[in-house]
Amino acid sequence: MNSIKIHGIGMTSQRTRRRLVQRLEEEGIRNQDVLNIMASTPRHIFIDEALSHKAYDDISLPIGRGQTISQPYIVARMTEILLESGPCERVLEIGTGSGFQTAILAQLMGKVFSIERIKALQDKARKHLAVLRLMNVEYRYGDGGEGWIEKGPFDGIIVTAAPAVLPRELMQQLKDGGRMIVPVGAMDGEQHLCLIQRVGDEFEKHILEAVRFVPLLGGALE
Numbered sequence: 001m002n003s004i005k006i007h008g009i010g011m012t013s014q015r016t017r018r019r020l021v022q023r024l025e026e027e028g029i030r031n032q033d034v035l036n037i038m039a040s041t042p043r044h045i046f047i048d049e050a051l052s053h054k055a056y057d058d059i060s061l062p063i064g065r066g067q068t069i070s071q072p073y074i075v076a077r078m079t080e081i082l083l084e085s086g087p088c089e090r091v092l093e094i095g096t097g098s099g100f101q102t103a104i105l106a107q108l109m110g111k112v113f114s115i116e117r118i119k120a121l122q123d124k125a126r127k128h129l130a131v132l133r134l135m136n137v138e139y140r141y142g143d144g145g146e147g148w149i150e151k152g153p154f155d156g157i158i159v160t161a162a163p164a165v166l167p168r169e170l171m172q173q174l175k176d177g178g179r180m181i182v183p184v185g186a187m188d189g190e191q192h193l194c195l196i197q198r199v200g201d202e203f204e205k206h207i208l209e210a211v212r213f214v215p216l217l218g219g220a221l222e
């Protein structure tokens with residue numbers, strides 16, 4: 001027996017998930033592999049039981065320690081953008097959080113390296129991914145702002161907390177042709193999703209839609 005609770009049929013039913021995926025399509029998600037994985041991945045196991053009736057609503061939800069599980073649309077959108085230039089062999093994720101985004105990436109990419117600064121959150125995420133038998137993930141507890149140089153360079157980097165300015169240190173860990181998707185901007189000001197593509201030693205920057213993320217913070221916490 002594992003410790004994951006499988007909640008009532010209402011929340012896990014195919015119909016509820018199909019409705020979410022239909023909404024993602026309406027919001028403009030086009031990548032069919034991403035839509036299929038969003039439909040088959042149980043988001044409710046990443047959420048506290050008290051909130052799990054909202055697991056398939058297209059909203060972010062609290063996961064404790066002042067953090068949130070990202071909105072499904074954002075998870076799908078960021079994943080779709082990373083995949084635009086083809087499948088990624090090695091992906092670095094900053095901000096494991098609940099592990100839901102990690103689970104989506106693990107099913108679409110070769111290998112995922114995920115860093116989180118709150119140990120309790122990462123420990124929980126790790127258990128949930130193990131229950132889903134997603135084993136192509138390496139976890140690191142620490143400050144993701146420094147990246148994971150020993151494991152790079154990466155085909156893709158995804159940052160799921162917002163730095164105030166572009167994280168140059170992370171950009172350096174992209175492969176030539178690699179892409180980084182990152183929300184940039186102050187917590188109380190405007191934030192935008194930015195796509196950074198490395199071309200040799202140059203970085204092309206595209207500013208995409210307005211978003212709202214928790215801030216990328218320094219240091220590591222127990």
Ligand code: SAH
Nearest residue numbers: 069070095097098101116117144160216217
């Ligand atoms: N993708 C996650 C998002 C979690 S919220 C999910 O959907 O569940 C963002 C996460 O980034 C939080 O867990 C927060 O603790 C983490 N974080 C913030 N700053 C960080 C840093 N410098 N290094 C690593 N993780 C960080």
